Amino acid sequence: MENEKVKNYVKKRYGKIAKTNQSCCSSSCCESSLKDISQIIGYTKKDLEDIPVESSLGLGCGNPVALAGLKKGEVVLDLGSGAGIDVFLASKRVGNTGRVIGVDMTEEMIKKAEKVAIERNYKNVEFRLGEIESLPIEDELIDVVISNCVINLCPNKNKAFREIFRVLKQNGRLMVSDLVTKGDLPQEVRKSFDAWAGCIGGALQKNNYLRIIRDVGFSGVKIVSEVPYTIEVSEELKGKILSISVEAYKPKTVFSY
Secondary structure: OOHHHHHHHHHHHHHHHHHHOOOOOOOOOOHHHHHHHHHHHOOOHHHHHOOOHHHOOOOOOOOHHHHOOOOOOOEEEEEOOOOOHHHHHHHHHHOOOOEEEEEEOOHHHHHHHHHHHHHOOOOOEEEEEOEOOEOOOOOOOEEEEEEEOOHHHOOOHHHHHHHHHHHEEEEEEEEEEEEEEOOOOOHHHHOOHHHHHOOOOOOOEHHHHHHHHHHHOOEEEEEEEEEEOOOOOOHHHOOOEEEEEEEEEOOOOOOOO
């Protein structure tokens, strides 16, 4: 599949979600069901009470903010920030002396998140339009990179993780929740635009996903959470899709990549 066609399809899908607040396939999605989905994914009731309701679209496959051990004053980057749920959660953890940047390639999502941030008076957040494979972020600016079920949407995951490595400070850390596979997926799934936009078609086998992170130069790569993923998964794929959260560190001393 051509990378640009995949990206354009994904942008269109998530642009529609931003406008309609409907993240599932059914047209009957509503606020209450989105909250239910968010809790199934891993957000607590308190998490959802602490953020603007408009930022929770029932997307994701984990809760990286809960696992990242964020500290006051840290600079955090959220990849594929969507309507801002993890940005707003992280903003409370890093406090007024910290900063959270959300990057998303869908203009409608950026506009939605910015509107919420202004209306709710979030002072320590910002949103930037851009792609993970070419981040609009300076070298070694970031203390912590988080992401929630988005890197699987990148056609070039090697390039995505190299960009993450570039923007992290030395000894900076990565905490991503993402979908991976257990075994091979059918070719018809790999070639389906809908499967790509649904975070399944582009998912890598678990060992390959971890290998890329290590090959880029990260150390201390480990899975801190792993569960079967079952939301809107077909009978054919049940048991083959895993939701994992991965921690890794950029070494203190590194050569230019």
